[in-house]
Amino acid sequence: MNICILGAGAIGSLWACYLHNAGHTVSLWTRGSEASISLSLDERPPLVFPCNQESQLSDTDVLLVTVKAWQVESAIHPIISLLKPHCSIIFSHNGMGAVETVLPQISDHPVYFATTTHGALRKDKNQIQHTGQGQTIIGSLNNLADDQLDKLVEAFNLALPPVHSDSNIGQALWNKLAINCCINPLTTLKDCRNGELAAKDTLETIETLCIEIAMVINAEGYTCDKNKLFTRTKQVIEATSANFSSMHQDIHHNRPTEIDYITGYLLQRAQAHNIDTPMNKKLFDQIKQKEALNDH
Structure with missing residues (x-):
């Protein structure tokens, strides 16, 4: 799949590396203007990801939103119009209440929430450490999401297991x-x-x-x-x-x-x-x- 990760913090960068290693085409979208970002997971060789490329974003199948809860609305609002109609949107952050404010603006997309207990530390701009093994649970936030849930869970589980679906997210x-x-x-x-x-x-x-x-x-x-x-x-x-x-x-x-x-x-x-x-x-x-x- 083509996967774009909105927010290249610790968890976003962790998923970027694992999804790339699982064979997906991964790009990043950040607040900055850089055209690419190099990320090194633990002690492995660095991976270079395209960044802030509208052509990548408009072709993405899955948008994974890993910004902080208070950044969700301001981060996603400028790019909604660039997404293709059936692009799945997965939110993953601490806390509750942030997604409710943007759900009406993205009602044409399958929307999910992923909660994870994996630990990640961004040592510097280019170094990511996987500090703790955990698990990830993904659930649907609207009716459009139910059809794609199993496919998404399977893809993410192959990248960074274990990943499960939950009908009561x-x-x-x-x-x-x-x-x-x-x-x-x-x-x-x-x-x-x-x-x-x-x-x-x-x-x-x-x-x-x-x-x-x-x-x-x-x-x-x-x-x-x-x-x-x-x-x-x-x-x-x-x-x-x-x-x-x-x-x-x-x-x-x-x-x-x-x-x-x-x-x-x-x-x-x-x-x-x-x-x-x-x-x-x-x-x-x-x-x-x-x-x-x-x-x-």
């Missing part, structure tokens, strides 16, 4: 959001790696977060057991103990975070159901304060 997204609501703000506020959240006092805070999060997810019509969420969060903390969360890295590098689409989205939905979530609100406010300090 909303549940999968909430499951990931729940973990992100616990780990991302706390690692950022404590300026620590994920593993340091296993301290007793921090786990007490996480337990409180899980109680609040579970109430919201259940009110949304999905399922979440607060005790299972707490156990799962502890497992993720242990499995990713050496990692820095994406939010920690964003604050560290003076970039905007995805807090509005992680804890912020949870708070929006909590408010819609009149559910009180004081611990999540406290962390949200503290991250917004950190962001404001970064702005100055």
Whole structure:
């Protein structure tokens, strides 16, 4: 397939290399004006990808959107008119709420969401590290997407397995959001790696977060057991103990975070159901304060 990746950050670059190695024709689209980008995955020889080429974009079968949640609308809006009618669009980012704003503009395309637990680190502009093996789940976001789902899953699974389809992608997204609501703000506020959240006092805070999060997810019509969420969060903390969360890295590098689409989205939905979530609100406010300090 012809695949264009919108956003050449860590995850976008990771997929670019693996999809290229699986035999697909891969191009990139970025904010810059460069005509090509060289990417080296782990210690392998560099691969050169065409970049920002309208001819490549207009011929693409799959647009994989891997920009941050807060960048989704501004990144995709200028290029929608350049896509061919049946081009599939796959979004993949942390958080929820960003895709809803652009769905009406892309209703003629099959639209999907891919959530992944693979770890990737962009060491510099040309170096990508695959820092953790994970899995990817892809689900349809509109009716047009159902026909192509199995074909896409098969192609992506051959590139970077395992990849599965999920007919209830909303549940999968909430499951990931729940973990992100616990780990991302706390690692950022404590300026620590994920593993340091296993301290007793921090786990007490996480337990409180899980109680609040579970109430919201259940009110949304999905399922979440607060005790299972707490156990799962502890497992993720242990499995990713050496990692820095994406939010920690964003604050560290003076970039905007995805807090509005992680804890912020949870708070929006909590408010819609009149559910009180004081611990999540406290962390949200503290991250917004950190962001404001970064702005100055």
